[in-house]
Amino acid sequence: MSSLSEHGTHIHFRFASKRMAVLELNNLSKHYGSTQALRGLTLTVEEGSVYGLLGPNGSGKTTTLGMALGVLNASGGTIRWFGQPISSDSKRRVGAMLETPNFFPYLSARQNLRVVAAVKQADDQAIEDALEVVGLLARQHDAFSTYSLGMKQRLALASTLLSKPSVLVLDEPTNGLDPQGIAEVRTLIQRLAAEGKTIIIASHLLDEIEKICTHVAVLHRGELRAAGRVSDILATTDRVLLRPSATTTAATLQQALGQFPWVTDVQTESDGRLSAQLAEGYDPAALNKALFERGIVLAGLEMRQRSLETQFLALTQAQ
Amino acid sequence: MSGGTVINGRPVGNTLYAFPELWSRLGYVASYFNLLLGILLIILITDEFQFRTFRQQVIDGLSRAELVQAKLGVAVALVLYATVVVLTVGLYFGLTRGPQPAPGAITADLGAVALYALQALGYLSIAALLAFLVRKSGPAIISFLVYMWIAEPLLRSQLPDELDRYFPAKLLGSLTPTPGQELLNTVTGPTGALTPAQAVPFALGYIAIFWGLSYLLLRNRDL
Structure with missing residues (x-):
């Protein structure tokens, strides 16, 4: 401090x-x-x-x-x-990899890790452990150039773990x-984070x-x-979708929604439905009840988790 | 035994392999192989750029100064290797082919070998600088050869002797003068090159400058 x-x-x-x-x-x-x-x-x-x-x-x-x-x-x-x-x-x-796995192609996985270990001041046991974590022990004596992309990526991950950073x-x-490798790496990252x-x-x-x-x-x-x-940036944007019944016009519904202070950001969707965001503590049932009390009947009401893609695109496209 | 080559009615072996003159002759011959050492060092350095292992080593904890120091270490190791080869070859041929050496004759002119070693380090310094500058093996090797063989001689030919004797390749070359230069001088006049003893401080200066420039290049560029 x-x-x-x-x-x-x-x-x-x-x-x-x-x-x-x-x-x-x-x-x-x-x-x-x-x-x-x-x-x-x-x-x-x-x-x-x-x-x-x-x-x-x-x-x-x-x-x-x-x-x-x-x-x-x-x-x-x-x-x-x-x-x-x-x-x-x-x-x-800090254990770090940037872009591509960077190793000497003519050296084996173990030899390459020895180079890294010399820089990181890590010992032989650390090399053994790192190779085991990423499942490359069986191929450790093969030249790096013979590895598949996935194996190269896993070796890079092993080298980041060498000094127990x-x-x-x-x-x-x-x-x-491949999908299995992706799942493995994610599990590994989650375990390290834990x-x-x-x-x-x-x-x-x-x-x-x-x-x-x-x-x-x-x-x-x-x-x-x-x-x-992540919960603030990407996930708090669930919206409710409302479809008015045949007897109610969209305009009436919109007007009614405007009277609830806990309903914000009312938008007309491309299919004619309305979408809105609810304040914390309010759920679709509360909205349904409030609308019904004002004599507005809904033909459809559903929650839509705003997809991450939508949120991401909104973030990256807003100028 | 000492071969069949005869010059001016005398078998060459007797004088060619005689200590201590053998060392300066051998140093001159060995100087032609410096280019090979230079090319090897260029490959070793540019490979590190190509494989991005310089980048990884900096990420892992080395400083850029340590990267340059490590390559200076490789250059010194190459020079030591070349020096050992020269000493071995000299001793072998001197003792098996030459006349019986006088006492102390073998070690009398070992300074010539030291001059050769300094020259080799000088060549490697130029090679390293070009490798750090160009970063790709092919172009770096070509620029090394073009500089040593074409660019500098061409430039020197346009300049007076007082100036061109200080150019790197020329200066390093004067560390291992052509055997029998004195004889040639009687025909062509003095060469205008520095003597080996005069050239040593300049060679050391060049070596320091080239490695310093290599470090500055590495420090100021992205890896």
């Missing part, structure tokens, strides 16, 4: 008093020539969270992680790991895996973020569109 308080009174200190910030990005920018890949990204990853970076291809996820990991030079802004600037020491506390940074960790590790994942797969992350930041064209808990 003392080291954090030395660095001024900015807002992260308040978070730090609750939970330590593992990674703080402050106003981070990157341009390649005239292309602006990332504009003024500020976000804080707290200890113990599973933080998803979500965005379509080319939205700046890998650029963000590349700068955070020290392989890309930031055009502007600051990066702090555990409250300090990036250092060899901070890197050894408290933080994992994974860039598209399920890329190239052990209290902080995990930062970049993905363009909503489903993946929703299933494993506690927090999410949505990036689009290098800009941060939203950041916060």
Whole structure:
């Protein structure tokens, strides 16, 4: 804490008093020539969270992680790991993979992990353990170049686990895996998260973020569109769909809905139905009852979980 | 035994393999193989870019300075290897083919081998800089050869001797002068090259500059 308080009174200190910030990005920018890949990204990853970076291809996820990991030079802004600037020491506390699995093709899996272990100052037993976790023990003596994409991806995951890091940074960790492999990797990530590790994942797969992350930041064209808990960003937008009975016009229904302060965002759907959002504590039954008391009969009433895709598209398309 | 080659009525073996002159001759011959060492180092460095293992090692905890230091270590190891080869070859042929060496003659001019080692390190420094600059093995090798064989000689031919003797390839070359240069000088006039002793501090300076530039390149670029 003392080291954090030395660095001024900015807002992260308040978070730090609750939970330590593992990674703080402050106003981070990157341009390649005239292309602006990332504009003024500020976000804080707290200890113990599973933080998803979500965005379509080319939205700046890998650029963000590349700068955070020290392989890309930031055009502007600051990066702090555990409250300090990036250092060899901070890197050894982080297990990370970026984009593709990067290994010497002519060396075997074990030899490649030995190279990583030398850098990470990990021992032989750690190599054994990591290979076992990802299920590559049987093929450990084969050259990396003979591996399938899924195996390469799993070896990359093994190398991130070598030094038993408290933080994992994974860039598209399920890329190239078959459905079973995807499920395995997700289970592994969830297990590591349950052990209290902080995990930062970049993905363009909503489903993946929703299933494993506690927090999410949505990036689009290098800009941060939203950041916060997954439940706040992606899931609180359930809507009710209402179809008026033949005796009621849509206009009447709309007018009635407008009188309830707990019904918001009334919209006409493409099929003529109305959709609206209910305030917390109100359910469709309450809405039905209230409408019936005003003499409005519904022919249909249903809850629709606003799909993640819809929400994601809304976030990335709003200008 | 000492071969059938005869020059000016004398079997060549007797003088060719005689200590201590053998070391400077061998150093000159070995200098031609520096290009191979350079190409090998270029491949070793550009592979790390191609496989993105530099990138991974930085992610895993090395600093960029440590990456350059590691490659300097590889360069030094290559130089040691080449030096051992030169010493082995020299001892083998000197002892089996040459005349009986006078006491102390074998070690008398080992400095020539040290000069060769410095030269080899100089070549490798140029190779490393080009590898860090170009990052792709083919183009880096080609630019290395083009610089050493074509670009620098062409440039030198346009400049006065006082200047061109300080160019890297020329300067490194003057560490292992052509055997019998004194004889040639009587025909063509003095070469204008520095003597090996004069060239040493400049060679050390170049080596430091090239590795320093390699580090700056690596530090200021994305991996």
